[in-house]
Amino acid sequence: MDYQTRQQHIRTALQEQNLGALLVTHLPNIRYLSGFTGSAGALLLSPQRTLFFTDGRYTTQARDEVQGAQIVISKKGPLPAVAEFLTNQAKHAKTTERIGFEAEYVTTAIFSQLLKALPKKVRLRPSPPLLGKARMVKDRDEISLVRAAALAGSKLFDTILKVICPGMAELDVAAELEYAASKAGAEAMSFPTIIAAGKRSALPHGRASRQPVPRSGFVVCDFGVILAGYCSDMTRTVFMGRVPQAARDVYSAVREAQLAAIASVQPGRTVGEVDQAARKLLQQRKLGRYFIHSTGHGVGLEIHEPPRIAAGQKEILRPGMVITIEPGVYIPGKWGVRIEDMVLVTESGGEVLTPASKELIAV
């Protein structure tokens, strides 16, 4: 991983923001900048150097993982250690130092703790989401990891097709899927697996429950794995039993909407246009009012990252972005369908990273 280039990129942004340094506390951002995968750490990035603070539990792990940063192990924990370092530094400084912090992730409790520990010469300033912005466009190493995660996730759809049958609890389907994921080398699932069968398929976030899979009806399966830190995310919807024409129609409308959104992916376009492509198709099929969420989201070290692929969003698609495209139709009390792929924005369009079939499969 090219941590130096990533750090350099943030340094340039710091200058533009007129900040003397950036205090990074969000763990995925720390991982992105240094490789550290543990659960306690803080990174201080200044124009001259990068310091990584952690506690004694992570001495060995930090030495193994952290690259491009000087490691500071402190008994007091990462943030008090950062405060101590900045206090010492301020003693020798003639001017006040503006330290940016990740406003999205720092709680008021932590903020006041820091404020109390720091001398007047050190000013804390909320920083815009510099890392969120940088992480939107994946570098070469990341693209190959995202690709591998998407592929590993996609293979698990076969497991669902193999095990699912009427009467089986949704939770048991999820358990089989997660066991297969684990056996295939996944570190964890990206999020709690969604298996929503029958009427529950109309719940866009129907986590697997004790409810048995019915003899007839849709089953929405939304799942993902984490591989080398990178998340996959996909949804397939299958039908139990003989498929009535109405189910066929709603499924093909969602699939066409999904394909239209994928076809609209083009560097230079806004993410709002991608959302619009899916929405327009479902409106034409008189299903627009049942599409009650946004079309997708960025995905990488975290399952939900910028950009949001939603109505009116102005973020411009750039090569290297990895987004999901997941339109759905949910008819309360009846059924729901969602189809989701991961899509890489390329120089010339969008490349689907999720190879699993999108034909309507009757089980």
Ligand code: ZN
């Ligand atoms: Zn999903």
Ligand code: ZN
């Ligand atoms: Zn998703």
